[in-house]
Amino acid sequence: xxxxxxxxxxxxxxILNILDQIAAEEEGLRNNARWSFLSNLGAEDKFEIFQExxxxxxxxxPTTSCxxxxxxxxxxxxxxxxxxxxxxxxxxxxxxxxDRIRSSEFELLLQTHPFVKLVYEQGIGFKNYREDIWIQLxxxxxxxxxxxxxxxxxxxxxxxxxxxxxxxxxxxxKGKYLPIDEHEDKVRFGVVYRYTLPPENLLPSNxxxxxxxxxxxxGLQPFKRPGEQKGFALQLDxxxxxxxxxxxxxxxxxxxxxxxxxxxNRKNQGKDLFPFDELEELTLKIKTSKxxxxxxxxxxxxxxxxxxxxxELVRSACIRxxxxxxxxxxxxxxxxxxxxxxxxxxxxxxxxxxSKIVYKPVYIPPDNTNYPxx
Numbered sequence: 001x002x003x004x005x006x007x008x009x010x011x012x013x014x015i016l017n018i019l020d021q022i023a024a025e026e027e028g029l030r031n032n033a034r035w036s037f038l039s040n041l042g043a044e045d046k047f048e049i050f051q052e053x054x055x056x057x058x059x060x061x062p063t064t065s066c067x068x069x070x071x072x073x074x075x076x077x078x079x080x081x082x083x084x085x086x087x088x089x090x091x092x093x094x095x096x097x098x099d100r101i102r103s104s105e106f107e108l109l110l111q112t113h114p115f116v117k118l119v120y121e122q123g124i125g126f127k128n129y130r131e132d133i134w135i136q137l138x139x140x141x142x143x144x145x146x147x148x149x150x151x152x153x154x155x156x157x158x159x160x161x162x163x164x165x166x167x168x169x170x171x172x173x174k175g176k177y178l179p180i181d182e183h184e185d186k187v188r189f190g191v192v193y194r195y196t197l198p199p200e201n202l203l204p205s206n207x208x209x210x211x212x213x214x215x216x217x218x219g220l221q222p223f224k225r226p227g228e229q230k231g232f233a234l235q236l237d238x239x240x241x242x243x244x245x246x247x248x249x250x251x252x253x254x255x256x257x258x259x260x261x262x263x264x265n266r267k268n269q270g271k272d273l274f275p276f277d278e279l280e281e282l283t284l285k286i287k288t289s290k291x292x293x294x295x296x297x298x299x300x301x302x303x304x305x306x307x308x309x310x311x312e313l314v315r316s317a318c319i320r321x322x323x324x325x326x327x328x329x330x331x332x333x334x335x336x337x338x339x340x341x342x343x344x345x346x347x348x349x350x351x352x353x354x355s356k357i358v359y360k361p362v363y364i365p366p367d368n369t370n371y372p373x374x
Contacts, residue, residue: 009188012254015165015263018192022161026065046358047220047227049126049135057138060220060357062230064159070215070232072157072193072242073168075180077252081242083235085151093306094317098292099151100304101318105286105296105330106150107141113333114341115222119353126359140226143218143233147226148283153235155242157195157215160230166267168192168253169260177270179260187255193242194249195234220356224275227356282331289330292323296330 047060074081085099110116116139123136146154158164168190170177182188197215218231225231234245242248267273297315306314315325341349 004189009254012189012252014256014259015169015190015192015253016256016259018251018253019161019165022066022069022071029067030065045356047356048358048360050217052138052217057136059138059140059217060227061217062159062219062227062232063358064230066159066161068197070157070159070195070197071161071164072155072195073164073166073190074193075168075171075187075190075255077189077191077250079243081155082240083153083155085153086236086238094314094321097300097304097306097314098318098321098323100300101292101296102286103142103145103150103152104300104303105293106145106148106283108293108296108299108329109282109286109331109333110139110141110144110222112329113222114338118338118342119345120222124354124357140216140218140221140233143216143231144221144223144226146233147218147229147231148279150283150287153237154233155236156229157193157232157234158230159232162263162266163229163273164192165263166270166273169255169263170270177264177274179257179264180255181257181260182255183257189252189254192251192253194251195245196247196249223277223279225273225277225279228275229273278333282333285331290323291326291330292318293329294325294327297325 046063048063049058050061051058085096120137120139123134125132125134127133142152142154146152146156156167166177169180171180171185171187172178180187180190195215214235216233216235218226218233220227221231234242236242236245243250264270297318301311301314309317319325
């Protein structure tokens with residue numbers, strides 16, 4: 001995109017104009033009988049049990065009134081928009097692999113949390129017409145790593161237009177998000193991306209639409225942040241540019257301090273999107289540690305092998321970068337966390353968690369009789 005003149009920037013809509021446009025489309029869907037089967041009317045701020053793959057665990061997908069559309073807000077538009085893992089072109093392949101190790105360290109940490117072990121891995125139960133069913137839930141470890149600001153190949157998206165608007169109009173200063181001031185911050189315009197996926201059942205089976213198949217649901221996870229942000233993620237390969245991805249639309253808008261303050265306050269000054277939990281401090285330790293656990297190294301190398309290098313070569317290269325290998329985790333949750341979790345879970349956590357979930361029973365005819373499902 002060429003540099004915009006002052007006149008062109010002044011003619012752009014504000015973020016509030018864009019939100020009005022999206023809200024009008026949502027209202028149209030709700031009032032259109034043809035699309036009523038797609039509506040989540042009455043289930044605002046909930047999470048629906050959704051199976052991403054036939055044989056895999058389920059995810060808790062944010063409900064939305066804007067069907068199959070997902071948003072990403074940025075305070076600035078970049079001609080080359082890519083995940084943070086690939087932004088620093090000065091990083092060599094070992095430095096990027098170390099970022100992969102950090103995400104793996106984070107994954108191994110989460111696997112020890114009682115919410116993961118006792119709820120997500122063991123599953124949750126629901127009444128499905130005649131019988132109880134047990135549903136295993138997926139923990140999106142890489143998506144969580146992205147939300148806690150580790151460097152990954154993911155770009156954050158959300159099903160909530162207000163969440164996207166917050167990140168499009170609020171800038172991080174000294175660790176806190178504040179409304180952008182176009183004069184003080186010297187940023188004149190931003191962008192809201194919209195990624196639209198066509199419903200699979202409406203696509204011609206013989207036509208290739210070239211949509212990326214690595215768009216994933218993060219949704220409600222064992223830690224609150226992705227759920228509050230109605231999180232989804234788009235994975236890009238090295239060299240890919242979000243601006244050129246099929247299904248992406250761009251809405252440029254001019255920054256306006258008053259509009260930014262309205263959005264900032266609507267999201268409770270960002271407090272709703274960043275509820276405090278113990279992961280913040282632990283993730284910071286992972287990001288700054290010069291130690292590498294052998295288990296994290298093994299997990300990372302199995303997932304992301306380094307081209308033309310075996311394990312020993314990669315290990316030696318990490319050591320030359322100043323890292324030390326150890327036989328223990330870099331970080332751990334506090335002692336007694338399982339006892340504390342179970343106490344809070346039984347007291348109020350379980351009811352709070354299940355109150356957010358929408359489950360639509362599926363009718364299975366008795367004796368395998370071929371009746372239509374409800």
